[in-house]
Structures are given as structure tokens and as C-alpha cells.
Amino acid sequence: MTTTLYGITHCDTVRKARRWLDEHGVAYRFHDFRRDGIDRQQLSAWSDELGWEALLNRRGTTWRKLSDVQRDGIDAARALALMLEQPALIKRPVLDIGGRRVLGFDPREYATLFD
Secondary structure, three states: OOOEEEEOOOOHHHHHHHHHHHHOOOOOEEEEHHHHOOOHHHHHHHHHHHOHHHHEOOOOHHHHHOOHHHHOOOOHHHHHHHHHHOHHHEOOOEEEOOOOEEEOOOHHHHHHHHO
């Protein structure tokens, strides 16, 4: 099983997740959304599994910088298009452990997955 952690290098929550994985000896590959991108098929699969509303990061500065027209009345199709265009709109990290994806970082949840 290959574990992949998706996120953005300079995100504090991603740093915490990476530190936890390193400290617990979990081998993983890091995929930076900004540098490595994300394709529509993968993002759609995540949306189906996790829900587009959970996947859309409405707390970050990227969301706040969007125009009212872009934010108002957002639906799944528009949200996915925006996340593809601006990957910082994807909530992070996304931990892929093969058969399951985990959104965000909670050390207790990670412990149940790896310890």
C-alpha cells in the first residue's frame, strides 16, 4: 500500500501532518498541488467520496479573494472547476492510504490508521 499526502508545502496543517507521519515512521509520498497539479478525474473521485463541500476550502485566503460572483450560488461543477484552476481551494491535507482518503489532519485519526 502506497500512502500519498496531498497538499501545499507551505500550509501549516500539511506541515503538521508531515511531521506526524515522519515521527511515526510512516512511509509516504508528498504531492504538492501547486507544483504537481491535480487532474479532473482524481478530483472528481475525491468529490464523490468526500463530498465537494467538504473538499472546498472556504477558510483560506484564496476563497476570500474570489469575487462574489464566483462564490455566490456555488455548486459541485463550479467548485470542481475552481479547485482545478486554483488548487489552494482544496482543503488540505488529503491523505490517500489506498482504499480510503482522509481529509484534514487529526492526530487521533492518523493514529487509528497507522498505529
